[in-house]
Amino acid sequence: MAVGLKIVIVGSGPAGMYAAGAIVKKNPDSVIDIIDKLATPYGLVRAGVAPDHQTTKNVTRAYDKIMENENVRFVGNIGLATDIPLEKLREIYDVVIIATGTPKDRSLGIPGEDKDGVFGAQTFVYWYNGHPEFTDAVPNLEIETAVVIGNGNVALDVARILMRTEAEMASSDLADHAAKKIFNSPLQRVHVVGRRAPENAQFSSKELSEFGDLTSAKTYTDKTSLPDEFVSEDKKETKVVNTNLDLLRSFEQIKPSITGRSVHLDFLASPVEILGDTSITGVKFERNEILDGKAVGTGETYEIDCQLLVSCIGYEMGILEGLPVERGVIKNEEGCVGKGLYVVGWAKRGPSGTIGTNRIDSQNVVDRILEDYINVEDTAKPGPEGLDAWCTENNIHAVSFDDWKKIDAAEKERASDESPRRKFVRTRDMLSILDESR
Ligand SMILES: Cc1cc2nc3c(=O)[nH]c(=O)nc-3n(C[C@H](O)[C@H](O)[C@H](O)COP(=O)(O)OP(=O)(O)OC[C@H]3O[C@@H](n4cnc5c(N)ncnc54)[C@H](O)[C@@H]3O)c2cc1C
Numbered sequence: 001m002a003v004g005l006k007i008v009i010v011g012s013g014p015a016g017m018y019a020a021g022a023i024v025k026k027n028p029d030s031v032i033d034i035i036d037k038l039a040t041p042y043g044l045v046r047a048g049v050a051p052d053h054q055t056t057k058n059v060t061r062a063y064d065k066i067m068e069n070e071n072v073r074f075v076g077n078i079g080l081a082t083d084i085p086l087e088k089l090r091e092i093y094d095v096v097i098i099a100t101g102t103p104k105d106r107s108l109g110i111p112g113e114d115k116d117g118v119f120g121a122q123t124f125v126y127w128y129n130g131h132p133e134f135t136d137a138v139p140n141l142e143i144e145t146a147v148v149i150g151n152g153n154v155a156l157d158v159a160r161i162l163m164r165t166e167a168e169m170a171s172s173d174l175a176d177h178a179a180k181k182i183f184n185s186p187l188q189r190v191h192v193v194g195r196r197a198p199e200n201a202q203f204s205s206k207e208l209s210e211f212g213d214l215t216s217a218k219t220y221t222d223k224t225s226l227p228d229e230f231v232s233e234d235k236k237e238t239k240v241v242n243t244n245l246d247l248l249r250s251f252e253q254i255k256p257s258i259t260g261r262s263v264h265l266d267f268l269a270s271p272v273e274i275l276g277d278t279s280i281t282g283v284k285f286e287r288n289e290i291l292d293g294k295a296v297g298t299g300e301t302y303e304i305d306c307q308l309l310v311s312c313i314g315y316e317m318g319i320l321e322g323l324p325v326e327r328g329v330i331k332n333e334e335g336c337v338g339k340g341l342y343v344v345g346w347a348k349r350g351p352s353g354t355i356g357t358n359r360i361d362s363q364n365v366v367d368r369i370l371e372d373y374i375n376v377e378d379t380a381k382p383g384p385e386g387l388d389a390w391c392t393e394n395n396i397h398a399v400s401f402d403d404w405k406k407i408d409a410a411e412k413e414r415a416s417d418e419s420p421r422r423k424f425v426r427t428r429d430m431l432s433i434l435d436e437s438r
Contacts, residue, residue, distance in 0.1 A: 004029025006383030008093040012036040013043020015345020016099030017063040018362035037079030039399040047131040050157040051172035076399035081321040092386035098343040104318035112274025121312040130175030130423040141185035143307035150312030151194030151201040171418040205243040217261035219251040315351040335365030
């Protein structure tokens with residue numbers, strides 16, 4: 001068994017929290033600092049998971065228990081690269097685990113992507129979820145039609161949040177600034193467009209079924225193009241896809257003229273150009289067919305007039321000081337990046353899977369770390385004391401877990417009846433809550 005190690009985890013999302021949980025269990029003498037650039041913990045559970053999916057967020061209760069362990073500290077409001085360089089962290093701790101997720105939208109790679117009204121999912125989702133870095137993203141929602149590109153659950157989240165009514169969102173924690181814009185928007189139509197066929201869509205059945213329950217909009221698709229049955233060698237996939245096909249059959253048949261608010265689930269089309277002068281006025285699509293399992297353009301094009309486009313085609317690692325990036329993730333071998341440097345979660349494997357997928361992945365990396373350090377008998381690194389000294393020297397207002405609990409309590413306190421919390425969307429407002437309580 002390795003001695004108690006001094007470990008820093010960069011990022012308090014699910015992957016970082018599961019890594020901390022595994023270390024606490026398997027090498028309880030280790031001390032762990034979990035730093036995050038935000039003053040709030042838990043990554044995409046707060047800033048990604050849809051505000052009307054509150055039960056999914058209950059996973060934070062398990063993370064709270066890990067944070068409350070005597071050998072674990074949350075040190076929020078300190079960003080790797082922005083507030084502390086990687087080399088400094090490596091100097092202070094025996095082990096650095098990168099758990100930053102994949103903080104950059106993958107680009108569509110088509111002309112016109114820089115026009116006003118074109119957003120990546122990250123920006124749009126962070127905006128409606130009150131992520132402090134995106135509070136000022138301010139999409140124009142004085143619009144009639146929106147297009148959402150992608151056939152995964154994030155695309156469904158975006159379309160649903162745009163179409164939900166105030167009453168439907170009453171028990172959500174949608175950020176105030178987004179609520180005001182979304183509920184006052186004259187938006188009539190949302191097209192969710194995927195490049196592959198309906199049977200290839202990555203929707204989960206629960207998320208898809210919610211489109212049958214929207215109170216102010218009907219959901220349409222081309223039911224004539226749906227296969228009668230889907231069969232794969234993978235039984236689980238067969239079941240999920242057939243359930244989704246049944247759900248698609250339960251929606252309305254698309255027709256040339258539709259009145260009233262509507263969501264359109266369109267398949268087999270790829271965007272090829274974003275139209276408009278400085279702002280988006282439409283998207284040109286090319287129809288696809290599936291050949292040898294791949295979506296291939298047919299050459300036939302069509303256009304959808306729209307004033308907003310949200311592209312939900314995945315995320316990647318941006319440039320982060322000193323870290324090698326390859327194919328959108330931090331280059332690693334089973335989680336190991338270099339001596340004393342490891343990576344977990346989306347930063348390691350890319351943006352796929354659910355919150356739970358990160359658990360086993362982080363556990364495996366922790367096993368690897370403990371194996372690498374099995375013969376280490378002593379460590380002379382300063383650990384938490386070194387970080388505290390850095391924060392003092394550099395005037396960094398670090399946020400502890402107790403501080404977060406005060407912010408959390410204040411958000412809950414100011415929420416209206418049904419809503420679980422009214423989020424603070426600026427770090428300075430969170431810090432002033434702490435100043436008031438001192
Ligand atoms: C829009 C959306 C909705 C989703 N909904 C669901 C759902 O309903 N159910 C489900 O099971 N899964 C859902 N997922 C997937 C789930 O959120 C991910 O599997 C999971 O969050 C990945 O965990 P992570 O820890 O790797 O990254 P993240 O959750 O992104 O956490 C990364 C953390 O690192 C911090 N960080 C980033 N850069 C730095 C830096 N330089 N310095 C310090 N800290 C930094 C961030 O602030 C963040 O706290 C959703 C994902 C998205 C994008």
